[in-house]
Amino acid sequence: MAIQSSTPNQPQPYPAHFKLESVVRPNILALHPYRCARDDYSEGILLDANENALGHAIVSQGPSDDEAHVAVEETLALPLHRYPDPVHLPIKARIASLRSLPAPENVFLGVGSDEVLDLLIRIFVKPGISNTGNDKILITPPTYGMYSVCAQVNDVDVVKVPLGVREGEIDGSEGGKNGRFSVDVEAVKKAVIREQRELGNAIKIIFLCSPGNPTGTLIDLDAVRELLEWEEFKGVVIVDEAYIDFVGSAEDADPDAEIYKRSAAQFIGKYDNVVVTQTLSKSFGLAGIRLGIALAPIPIVQILANTKAPYNISVPTAHLASKALSPESLSLWRKNIRTLKHNRTFLVSSLTSLSQSTLPDSTLSLGVGPIIGSNDANFVLVRILKRGAKVGELKPDSTRAQKVYKYLAEEVGVVVRYRGNELGCEGALRITVGTEKENKAVLEKLVGALGKI
Structure with a gap:
């Protein structure tokens, strides 16, 4: 057929x-x-699709230079x-x-x-x-x-x-x-x-x-x-x-x-x-x-x-x-991707350094494990280790990772993704690559969370 x-x-x-x-x-x-x-005709006096000939009834909020307002007005001007x-x-x-x-x-x-x-x-x-x-x-x-x-x-x-x-x-x-x-x-x-x-x-x-x-x-x-x-x-x-x-x-x-x-x-x-x-x-x-x-x-x-x-x-x-x-937007798109790749490099490097760090006044690991998978996306997958492990030991701890995830979101307003229940991802948190400021904040708050949990 x-x-x-x-x-x-x-x-x-x-x-x-x-x-x-x-x-x-x-x-x-x-x-x-x-x-x-619209498969047949898209121009002329269009009385074929039971549309509302009077247009939408959304009332404009008047002139404003606010970027969001301008975007709304532009949308309202479309043939909605x-x-x-x-x-x-x-x-x-x-x-x-x-x-x-x-x-x-x-x-x-x-x-x-x-x-x-x-x-x-x-x-x-x-x-x-x-x-x-x-x-x-x-x-x-x-x-x-x-x-x-x-x-x-x-x-x-x-x-x-x-x-x-x-x-x-x-x-x-x-x-x-x-x-x-x-x-x-x-x-x-x-x-x-x-x-x-x-x-x-x-x-x-x-x-x-x-x-x-x-x-x-x-x-x-x-x-x-x-x-x-x-x-x-x-x-x-x-x-x-x-x-x-x-x-x-x-x-x-x-x-x-x-x-x-x-x-x-x-x-x-x-x-x-x-x-x-x-x-x-x-x-x-x-x-x-x-x-x-x-x-x-x-x-x-x-x-x-x-x-x-x-x-x-x-x-x-x-x-x-x-x-x-459009060509103009694609130019900005490429620039943004380059920036995010730079930010990813910083985040990966910083997390790798943290994997060699210890708790304050201790020889015990901070608890940041290795990055797993590879780094070809706009996120990084990193393990959280058991508390009390020596630096270099690989003992992923999903329970601790979930507590860190909840602490970050509920106590300090940094939301990452817990992935420790996925096959092969024990103890893993997935961190999206953010702005330079956001990346620094998540690293700082992660260190603080691991010091408490």
């Missing part, structure tokens, strides 16, 4: 073992997308009484150019990456959990928690293959790891084969988070390529690149080239079984507008478009996204 509304005469798929029509759920493949009013463009081709064209994609048609826009992830599960994975014959997804913990949440919402089972730790790294006492995480491709393959051959199930999606959350791990593209070309796997590899713009260092001469070199976006146009998700929430600093992105082969973008709700991207969101992707 052909994909509804698909572009005819698409090139032969690659790799040859992948057939999109056999991976998509049959009901989704047969879905005739809802045709909204009209449904938005359902396609947003100009935004897609700018994203395609930024990410060096073959065409704007390789871009899909969602309400945050989470809508995109949920749609992908609904498109590819048949709901229902029974003894055999299930569709499943595979994740590599520690990883982003929404993969499992979306799976549960959609009544889909999850196969978990832990990230590996690179050879030669240190095993911590009590099961902790001090290492650089990586995808264990052989373990993933064994899990897929076991599900298919022994249990009669099908792994439809492999989720890879790169750089990973909470580990900051950048996945080797050779590992991604190996899974894409592996004939036993008939599903889709989804590479979640929410933090991809933070790879590399502030000294990179051509940061865009470094990002492209390390991004799975380079596989779009070559492989038909890959989707890359990105967002404007992180490096663009636009978490509040909720714009997620899927970079994918054109047939998958078409299926996403067929399945999504109509008009999913609002007028204000589209307006701000367009401005953020």
